[in-house]
Amino acid sequence: MSLTENLMIMVMGLYGASVLAVVPLRRSYGRALRIGHAITFLASLSLLAFTVEAWLRGPLSFSWFGVPFHVDGLSLILCLVLSILGMATSLYSPSYMEVYERLGRGWLYVVLYSTFMASMVLVVTVSNMLWFLFFWEAMTLSSYLLIVWEADEESVRRAGWRYFVTMHLASTLPLLLAAGIMYSEAGSLDFSVLASSHLGLSPLLYLLFLIGFGSKAGVFPLHFWLPDAHPAAPSNVSALLSGVMIKVAVYGLIRSTCFILKPSEPFGFAVALVGTVTLTIGTLYALRQTDAKRLLAYHSVGQMGYIWLGVGVGIFFIAKGGSWAAFGVMAMAAGLFHLVNHALFKGLLFLSAGSVLYRTGTRDLNRLGGLGRLMPVTALFTFVAAMSIAGVPPLNGFMSKWLIYQSTFLSRSGWFVLFGVFALFISAATLASFIKFYTAQFEGSRGEAVGDIREVPAGMLAGKGLLTSLCVLFGVLPGLVLPLLTDPGSAVTGVSVRIGSVWSANVIPTTGAGASHFNPLLFVLVLVVLTAAALAALPLKKSSRRGRIWTTGEPVPSADYGLRAMHYYGPFEHHIDWLYRTGSRVADGCGRTVAAASAAYIRLCRALSDACSSVGRAVSRAGAGYERHAGEEFLDEAIVSPIVDIIKGSASVLEDVLSNQRLMTVIALAFLTAVVVILLAGGV
Amino acid sequence: MALWEIIVPVSLVLTIAPILDGMGRKVKAKVQMRQGPPILQTWYDLTSLLSMEPILPTDGLSFRLAPYVALASAVAAATVLPYGGLSPLRFSGDFFVFLYVVAMVSIAYIVAGFSLPNTYTNAGANREMMMVLSIEPVLGVAIGILAINSHSLCLSYMPLHLHASPSIFLAIGLLAYAVYVEGGFVPFDAAEAETEILEGTLCEYSGRLLGVFKWALMVKRFVLLWLLGSFIVLPLTKGFPGWAVFLLQLTAVLAIYFAVVTVEAHNARLRIDQAIRMNTKVFLASLVVLLIASLGW
Numbered sequence: 005m006s007l008t009e010n011l012m013i014m015v016m017g018l019y020g021a022s023v024l025a026v027v028p029l030r031r032s033y034g035r036a037l038r039i040g041h042a043i044t045f046l047a048s049l050s051l052l053a054f055t056v057e058a059w060l061r062g063p064l065s066f067s068w069f070g071v072p073f074h075v076d077g078l079s080l081i082l083c084l085v086l087s088i089l090g091m092a093t094s095l096y097s098p099s100y101m102e103v104y105e106r107l108g109r110g111w112l113y114v115v116l117y118s119t120f121m122a123s124m125v126l127v128v129t130v131s132n133m134l135w136f137l138f139f140w141e142a143m144t145l146s147s148y149l150l151i152v153w154e155a156d157e158e159s160v161r162r163a164g165w166r167y168f169v170t171m172h173l174a175s176t177l178p179l180l181l182a183a184g185i186m187y188s189e190a191g192s193l194d195f196s197v198l199a200s201s202h203l204g205l206s207p208l209l210y211l212l213f214l215i216g217f218g219s220k221a222g223v224f225p226l227h228f229w230l231p232d233a234h235p236a237a238p239s240n241v242s243a244l245l246s247g248v249m250i251k252v253a254v255y256g257l258i259r260s261t262c263f264i265l266k267p268s269e270p271f272g273f274a275v276a277l278v279g280t281v282t283l284t285i286g287t288l289y290a291l292r293q294t295d296a297k298r299l300l301a302y303h304s305v306g307q308m309g310y311i312w313l314g315v316g317v318g319i320f321f322i323a324k325g326g327s328w329a330a331f332g333v334m335a336m337a338a339g340l341f342h343l344v345n346h347a348l349f350k351g352l353l354f355l356s357a358g359s360v361l362y363r364t365g366t367r368d369l370n371r372l373g374g375l376g377r378l379m380p381v382t383a384l385f386t387f388v389a390a391m392s393i394a395g396v397p398p399l400n401g402f403m404s405k406w407l408i409y410q411s412t413f414l415s416r417s418g419w420f421v422l423f424g425v426f427a428l429f430i431s432a433a434t435l436a437s438f439i440k441f442y443t444a445q446f447e448g449s450r451g452e453a454v455g456d457i458r459e460v461p462a463g464m465l466a467g468k469g470l471l472t473s474l475c476v477l478f479g480v481l482p483g484l485v486l487p488l489l490t491d492p493g494s495a496v497t498g499v500s501v502r503i504g505s506v507w508s509a510n511v512i513p514t515t516g517a518g519a520s521h522f523n524p525l526l527f528v529l530v531l532v533v534l535t536a537a538a539l540a541a542l543p544l545k546k547s548s549r550r551g552r553i554w555t556t557g558e559p560v561p562s563a564d565y566g567l568r569a570m571h572y573y574g575p576f577e578h579h580i581d582w583l584y585r586t587g588s589r590v591a592d593g594c595g596r597t598v599a600a601a602s603a604a605y606i607r608l609c610r611a612l613s614d615a616c617s618s619v620g621r622a623v624s625r626a627g628a629g630y631e632r633h634a635g636e637e638f639l640d641e642a643i644v645s646p647i648v649d650i651i652k653g654s655a656s657v658l659e660d661v662l663s664n665q666r667l668m669t670v671i672a673l674a675f676l677t678a679v680v681v682i683l684l685a686g687g688v
Numbered sequence: 689m690a691l692w693e694i695i696v697p698v699s700l701v702l703t704i705a706p707i708l709d710g711m712g713r714k715v716k717a718k719v720q721m722r723q724g725p726p727i728l729q730t731w732y733d734l735t736s737l738l739s740m741e742p743i744l745p746t747d748g749l750s751f752r753l754a755p756y757v758a759l760a761s762a763v764a765a766a767t768v769l770p771y772g773g774l775s776p777l778r779f780s781g782d783f784f785v786f787l788y789v790v791a792m793v794s795i796a797y798i799v800a801g802f803s804l805p806n807t808y809t810n811a812g813a814n815r816e817m818m819m820v821l822s823i824e825p826v827l828g829v830a831i832g833i834l835a836i837n838s839h840s841l842c843l844s845y846m847p848l849h850l851h852a853s854p855s856i857f858l859a860i861g862l863l864a865y866a867v868y869v870e871g872g873f874v875p876f877d878a879a880e881a882e883t884e885i886l887e888g889t890l891c892e893y894s895g896r897l898l899g900v901f902k903w904a905l906m907v908k909r910f911v912l913l914w915l916l917g918s919f920i921v922l923p924l925t926k927g928f929p930g931w932a933v934f935l936l937q938l939t940a941v942l943a944i945y946f947a948v949v950t951v952e953a954h955n956a957r958l959r960i961d962q963a964i965r966m967n968t969k970v971f972l973a974s975l976v977v978l979l980i981a982s983l984g985w
Contacts, residue, residue: 373805376748396795397788409784413835418982421836422975425828428784432824435795436817443802447748518840518849520782527780527789530767534760535753542738542896544752551743553806554892566805567814575961576818579968 008075009066011054012129018047019122026111033110037101040114041094044121048090051125055083059488065131072194074131077491078263081340082128082248082255084488085347088474089247090121096355096467097240099460103362104153104238113153117241120146124248128255133183133193136256140179144171147249151237163232166595169602170229174219182212182260198264210271213260214278220253223312224282227305228591228598231289234304235297235367239358242297246304247351251343254311258336262319262496272320273419276313280423283309285587287430291437292577292584294569296357296367299441300350303393306430307346313423314339314408317415322497333493333501334513335411340489342404345392345478349401352389352471353441356382359460359468360445366453369444369569373451379459383446385472390442392475394435398524398531400478403511405431406522407503410513436573444569449562480524483508694767701766705906706730708913711942712949719953730906737899745892746804754800755897758904761792766911770844770918772934781842783831786915790870793908794820797879797901801889812888815960816879819869822967827866829974833859833981834919843915847922855981860919862974864944867912869967872905874952878960880905910941913948917941 022043029036058064063076075083101113123142130136148171152164185208187193190201215226222230230250234242261271286305293299318336321328359382360375361367376383392399395406405427412424459465478485483504490501504511509525555565577584710730717724744752768786780786794816801813835841837856838849850856869876880888893901917940925933958966 376750391795394795395788396792397785402788406782406784406788410841413784413832413841414839416836416839418836418978421832421982422978425825425832425978428828428831429821429825432821435791436821439795439798439802439813439817443799447750447799447803449805518838518842518845520780520785520840520842522780522782522785527764527785530764531760534763535756538756538759538900542756542900544896545741548741549743550747551745553745553804554808554886555806562805565807567802567807567810571810572814573818573821576821576964579822579961579964 006061006064008054008058008061008064011050011057012066012073012075014050015047015054015125016122018043018050019118022047022118023115026114030111033105033108034098034102036110036114037098040111040117041098044114044118045091045094047118047121048087048094051083051087051090055080055087058083071135072131073129074195075129077488077495078255078258079128081344081488081492082251083125084485085251085344086121086124086128086248088471089244089347089351092351092355092467092470093117093240093243094467095470096243096358096464099463100240100355100358100362101238107154107156113150116146116149120150120244124252127252131195133186133195133198137176137179137183140256141176143249143252144168144176147241147245150241151233151245153238153241154236157236159232160236163229163236166598167229167233169605170219170226170598173598173601173605174226175216178212178216178219179256182209182216185209185212186264195259195264207270209265210261210268210274213257213265214271214274217253217257217260218278221250221257221308221312222305223278223308224285224305224587225590225594227282227286228595230305231298231301234301235295239297239354239361242300242358243351243354246301246354247347250304250308251311251347254308254315254339254343258315258319258492262322262492267319267323267496269320269323272316272318272323274316275319276316276420276423279309279312279314279316280426281309282306282312283430284426285583287433287437288580288583289587291433291573294369294444296360296369296372296441296445297354299369299437300353300357303434303437304346304350306434307342307350307393309430310405310408310427311339311342311346313427314342314404314411317408317411317420317423318493320420321411321415322493325497329497329499330501331411331414331514333490333497333499334407334503336493337486337489337501337503338404338407338411338513340492341407341482341485342401344485344489345400345404345475348471348475348478349389349392352385352468352475353393355464355468355471356386356389359464362460362464363457364453364455368453369441371451371453372445373448373566373568374446374454375451375457376446378454378457379446381459381465382468385465385468386446387442388472388475390438392479394438395431396435398479398528400475400482403479403482403522403524407511407513410520414514436576440569440572444572448566451568452563480528481509482511482524486511697767697771698763701763701907701910702903705910706734706903708910708942708945709906712945715946715949716953719950734899734903737902738896740895740899742893742895742897744897745806748803750799750803751892752897754796754803755893755900755904758793758796759900759907761789761796762904762907762911765789765793766907766914768843769911769914770847770922771937772930772932781844783835783841783843783846786843787827787831790908790911791820793904796904797889800901804892806892808886808891809889811885812879812881812891815885815888818960818964819872819876819879822964822971823866823869825971826862826967826974827870829971829978830859830862830866833978834863836981843918847919848926850923853981854985855977858977859981860916862970862977863919864916865970867916868948868951869963871909871912871948873909873948875955875958876963877957878963881957884957913941913944917944920944 022040025043026036026040058075059080065074067073119142123139123146126139127136127143130139148164148168151167152160154160183193186198190198219226234245237245283306286302286309290299290302290306293302315336318332318339321332321335357367360372364372392401395402408427409424412420412427483506486504487506490503494500503513510521510523512519512521553562707727710727713729714724714727765786768780798813798817801809833855834846837851838846840846840849872880880890890898890901917937921936921940925936
């Protein structure tokens with residue numbers, strides 16, 4: 005067994021260990037979180053070691069208990085993201101989760117967290133469609149339970165339910181159908197068999213993957229669940245949802261349509277088009293939000309659009325092939341780079357919003373302000389993240405957006421250039437939105453919700469500091485990750501492309517005459533030298549006189565004299581009001597369709613749940629009867645009674661969890677899906 | 689890369705920008721039948737501002753750093769442009785990198801404006817952001833057409849490899865419009881409106897900080913005009929010696945600036961909503977140009 009495989013076993017073992025470690029700690033909330041997250045931190049660290057090791061060793065296949073795994077560049081990109089976000093949230097969560105102490109069940113949170121993380125690692129490494137779907141379901145279920153963590157709030161329950169139902173109708177179902185079609189054609193669900201069996205390029209398969217992964221990724225018009233669901237979760241979980249989970253859908257999209265099926269030009273175009281519409285709608289909606297986490301969730305939709313745009317252009321040109329293959333590889337790397345970067349800065353932004361929530365108890369931007377002086381480190385980290393997502397050089401968000409511009413503007417096609425124009429425009433809108441996000445919280449006068457507060461604890465800062473430093477590092481030295489990011493495209497086309505190498509900061513996206521280049525490290529040097537020179541030549545003395553804000557002579561209290569978040573960009577929002585109306589109508593339509601379908605679906609599940617509980621009652625009656633009459637048994641009692649005890653023990657644990665009716669229904673729902681999966685797998 | 693190749697253009701940009709402004713004031717005065725100040729008046733104003741200690745309304749770091757970052761960004765943007773046959777600092781030759789570095793001047797202006805609880809600076813920042821938002825698509829289409837035509841996004845390569853076509857002339861026109869709006873010239877100066885919102889963000893700045901900020905804004909204007917001038921001059925001067933190209937670029941920038949000033953002298957400021965609407969109309973028109981370009985004309 006190789007070192008790489010051992011590392012993978014260690015990752016899974018540590019996630020398993022975190023579950024075992026916290027189950028005995030049902031009584032002590034804080035200790036369960038600290039111990040659980042210490043172990044998940046180690047698991048993330050092992051995952052990072054696994055990623056580096058596997059990258060150096062090249063693609064790797066192995067199987068555990070009959071489940072086949074295959075790890076290549078594409079998997080490793082997601083593993084990298086998972087390990088980084090895993091470390092950041094493990095550092096951040098123990099302090100942050102104090103907010104939820106009144107809800108108790110710290111041990112259960114750790115169990116769900118570990119299941120969620122482990123399921124995502126398994127989704128991106130497994131190489132059999134059936135197991136892919138199984139882990140996909142585990143991911144959906146654990147993320148659902150984390151989203152509804154604050155289940156005593158009606159809005160949270162509603163948002164979680166919407167997420168859960170949408171995922172089953174618009175994600176699992178299409179993927180199951182696609183798996184069924186593929187199975188009927190190829191007779192196996194192993195990725196390698198599927199890839200070599202030349203499945204007909206049926207548009208239906210592409211469409212099913214587009215819907216199945218699109219709804220998980222939250223692209224327009226299947227994004228309607230996301231702005232409700234992501235903010236509903238605790239902020240550390242929101243960071244994982246927006247940072248990693250929706251990226252797993254991009255992984256699925258590329259894995260299924262480029263590696264299992266063949267890349268196709270019309271499909272690439274469709275992905276790019278969907279991406280452009282998504283980035284435009286998502287971001288313009290975000291522009292008018294004044295709830296910090298909702299604003300971030302809408303931006304997740306928008307930034308996902310950028311990723312789809314890059315990946316779509318990549319698929320298009322990879323399918324076109326010939327001299328365009330290298331260009332396609334670059335475009336796909338651009339999309340994947342944005343995937344990595346978005347995970348970093350959006351994770352950071354959610355953690356930052358969580359920090360403000362932790363200290364002030366609100367996420368309403370209108371009621372915040374002046375936090376910069378009270379929480380200076382958080383302010384700095386948030387500023388870096390905000391500038392990064394807005395695409396200010398030399399931060400990582402700029403690098404990937406820049407590569408996306410290269411791959412659209414140099415495509416020599418009017419359509420893709422138009423997509424690029426929208427990407428450029430929306431970049432300005434993102435900037436506007438994040439200047440609001442930052443200044444409304446950290447600058448200006450103290451908001452009404454801001455009391456005498458101090459900086460968040462060191463653990464939370466450490467988690468955010470890790471992400472902040474990577475936002476800077478991947479911006480200044482993009483060559484560190486670029487070779488990994490071009491790997492999936494190169495693997496599909498067989499064309500090896502170098503747009504940046506590990507130790508050089510210079511990035512050269514295209515080759516030949518007229519190729520652009522950008523050296524962010526040199527740029528930083530220039531900017532720092534120029535700023536330092538300006539400061540040295542025209543210094544600002546410490547003794548400068550302090551004056552008051554000019555209120556044209558009127559005695560106005562400073563809190564009433566500045567703009568609040570809701571006042572930003574009014575005329576512009578008014579100008580694009582027609583877009584808001586149209587977008588809402590489309591999203592509402594989709595939401596209503598899902599609601600109608602879910603009503604029918606839930607009726608089925610209720611029936612199933614009732615049937616199950618009557619079976620359960622019959623079983624427990626029989627069990628009670630057995631216990632009454634088993635007094636005289638001798639030999640088997642010794643064997644059976646421990647099992648009975650375990651069952652009784654776990655039943656009481658389950659009772660703890662399953663105290664409400666809806667959760668029962670959820671389990672039934674998951675059960676139903678599992679039954680379908682098993683039925684489908686009957687022939688495997 | 690010799691040191692003088694960096695120092696000469698940087699000091700040139702820093703000196704020419706205020707002189708250009710002084711010349712503009714003179715031309716504007718002549719158009720309006722006034723005597724006008726001497727050409728070096730802007731320099732005199734600037735030097736006196738730079739010698740004065742500011743009064744600070746806050747000790748926030750972003751407020752104090754913004755002017756310096758703005759100046760550094762404007763100058764950094766200047767160093768990637770072609771001067772004659774020479775581009776001084778080659779951290780990039782890319783159009784988008786240039787564009788984003790120029791945009792950092794606006795970002796400094798906006799963040800500084802929002803950093804204070806002052807309605808006037810907030811209004812200035814708010815308007816600047818909306819102006820950038822509404823002009824970005826026009827700029828995008830212009831760059832898109834230039835890229836389709838020249839197959840490149842490299843600033844020193846693009847102007848030399850443009851093929852004459854109807855769409856390319858229209859694209860240069862769009863670029864000119866975008867430069868005009870981004871430069872904040874009348875009637876698109878709502879963000880710095882003196883009479884209306886006390887110069888927006890600049891309202892709270894004084895002394896040396898005000899001087900540095902004004903200098904940065906002048907350098908930014910100069911840099912944008914130099915970009916436009918280069919796209920007009922370089923395609924016509926292929927094969928000319930470097931110094932001749934440089935002189936022609938300089939002449940073109942002066943000519944463009946005088947034209948701009950003349951337009952300014954005849955116009956009154958637009959309200960921000962009017963400016964947004966106008967930019968949207970130009971964007972819709974520019975889509976037709978993009979269509980023409982993608983058909984190969």
